Structures are given as C-alpha cells and as structure tokens.
Amino acid sequence: MQQLHPDVERILADEKQIDEITTRLAKTITKDYQNSGRDLVFVVILKGSIFFATDLIRKVPLDCNIEFMKVSSYGAGTTTSGFIQVHVDLKRDVKDADVILVEDIIDSGRTLEKLSHLLANRGAHSVKCCTLLDKPERRQVPLKADYTGMEIPDEFVVGYGLDYNERYRNLPYVGILKRSVYASE
Ligand code: IMP
Ligand code: MG
Numbered sequence: 614m615q616q617l618h619p620d621v622e623r624i625l626a627d628e629k630q631i632d633e634i635t636t637r638l639a640k641t642i643t644k645d646y647q648n649s650g651r652d653l654v655f656v657v658i659l660k661g662s663i664f665f666a667t668d669l670i671r672k673v674p675l676d677c678n679i680e681f682m683k684v685s686s687y688g689a690g691t692t693t694s695g696f697i698q699v700h701v702d703l704k705r706d707v708k709d710a711d712v713i714l715v716e717d718i719i720d721s722g723r724t725l726e727k728l729s730h731l732l733a734n735r736g737a738h739s740v741k742c743c744t745l746l747d748k749p750e751r752r753q754v755p756l757k758a759d760y761t762g763m764e765i766p767d768e769f770v771v772g773y774g775l776d777y778n779e780r781y782r783n784l785p786y787v788g789i790l791k792r793s794v795y796a797s798e
Contacts, residue, residue, distance in 0.1 A: 618781065621772070621788035625765055628785050631745075631773060634762040635665070638743060639672030641760060642713065646675055651738055652710040658724070659683040659701060660782070661717030664774040665745045665762075669715065680705060684728060697727040708736035713760075717774050718746040722756030729756075746770065746787065769795065 617624065626634070646653050657666040659681050670679060683701035712732050716725055719742075729740045743760035750767045771777050772784030777795065 618772075618784055618788070620781070620791050620794045621784070622791045624786045624788045625768075625770060626746075626763055626773070626787040630763075631668070631787070634745065635668040635672055638760050638762060639669055642669075642743065643673050643675060646711060649711055653677040654705070654707055654710045654712050654737075655679050655715055656703065656707075656712055656728075656732070657681050657715045658717070658728070661774045661776065662715050662745065665717060666715045669743070678705060678710075680707075682728070684724060697724065697731070699731075706735075707732055709738050712737045712740045714740065714742045716742065716744045716758075718748065718770070719744045719756065719758060720748055720751045721753040723754055725758070726754045726756045745773070746775075 653675055655666065655670055655677055657663065657679060660683070666679070670677070680703045681701055682699065682703060684697045684699050714725060714728055714732075719725060725742050725744075729742065732740045741759040742756070744758045745762040747758060747761045747764050748767055749764055768789045769777065770787050771781035771790045772787045774782050775787065776782045777790055781790070
C-alpha cells in the first residue's frame with residue numbers, strides 16, 4: 614500500500630474503488646452500445662482523464678475509436694454563452710457516430726456543455742458524457758452526465774489524472790488536496 618502523499622488530506626477513491634467504478638461504467642456502456650450499429654468514438658478530454666479513459670475503455674469489448682481533445686473553457690462574463698478554446702482537436706470526423714466524452718470531473722459543467730454542442734454541431738448522431746467524478750453542488754449550467762463514477766463534495770481533489778498546477782496527476786488514488794497547499798500560494 615502506497616503512503617499517503619503529505620499534501621493530501623484524505624482519500625476519496627482508492628485503487629480498488631476506482632477499479633469497481635470503471636468496471637461498473639464499462640458494463641453499462643457496453644450494454645447501451647452493443648447493438649447500435651454505428652461507429653462508437655470515445656473522446657478523451659486531456660489531460661485529466663487519461664488514466665480513467667485507459668482503464669475504462671479497456672473494459673469495453675466493443676469496436677471503437679479513441680480520440681483526444683484538449684480545451685479550455687471560459688466563463689460567460691457579461692454574455693450568456695461563453696466559449697471554449699480548442700487546443701487539440703479530433704483527427705476524425707464524428708458525423709453519424711455515437712460519441713462518448715470521457716472527462717475526469719464535472720465542476721461548473723461548462724466544458725462538457727460546450728463540447729457536447731460542438732460535437733453535435735459536427736453531425737454526431739449522439740453525444741453522451743462519462744465522468745469519473747462529479748461535484749453537483751458547483752454546477753452553473755444544467756448539465757447532467759450520462760455515466761457518473763462518483764459524486765463528491767465541493768472539495769479540490771487531485772490524483773489519478775487530476776492535477777493542481779500540473780502536480781499530483783500520478784497518484785494512484787483520488788484524494789482531497791490540503792487547503793494549506795493552495796492557501797499559501
Ligand atoms: P467545468 O465543469 O467546465 O467547470 O470544468 C471541469 C474541469 O475543471 C475539469 O476537467 C478539471 O480540469 C477542472 N477541475 C474542476 N474541479 C477540479 C478539482 O477538484 N481538481 C482538479 N481539477 C478540477
Ligand atoms: Mg479537465
């Protein structure tokens with residue numbers, strides 16, 4: 614058993630719980646898409662969902678494509694819609710495909726809301742959202758994931774792909790970051 618990182622307050626999901634989550638979500642996704650007759654494309658949102666995506670998608674025994682996107686989401690400011698900036702885009706057309714967006718965590722909901730619209734506008738037959746973690750208390754737009762691993766309280770979490778200033782992504786668990794780490798910066 615790995616030692617708890619000194620900057621982590623407590624663990625929210627350990628390796629065993631994460632394994633159970635990815636097994637459960639993969640089973641549901643497999644059941645939902647096994648008879649679709651359409652192309653299935655997992656769109657992995659970089660960088661936070663890399664470990665989640667690799668564990669999840671390996672448990673889905675269906676023909677599929679894996680694509681990556683990297684985006685940053687901006688708040689609406691004085692306008693109502695806001696926008697996203699795409700830094701890494703898909704390498705294939707998603708027209709008529711079933712798309713599953715794979716995200717590490719939903720906070721305000723803006724990233725997935727905008728990305729869903731973007732891919733729907735590109736002609737995807739369907740766009741669903743699969744997230745490892747969800748902080749429902751923080752939602753600013755009415756977005757609900759289709760597949761959720763775990764709901765968590767309004768705390769800043771790191772590990773298993775999630776970062777704070779690009780650190781802690783390689784922790785094998787998801788844990789709450791001590792407030793003293795970001796309060797001192
Ligand atoms: P939103 O749902 O558009 O507000 O943004 C979700 C994104 O914010 C995620 O993909 C993460 O990159 C980041 N994020 C939100 N909460 C956390 C957290 O607790 N730890 C690490 N990253 C987070
Ligand atoms: Mg992210």
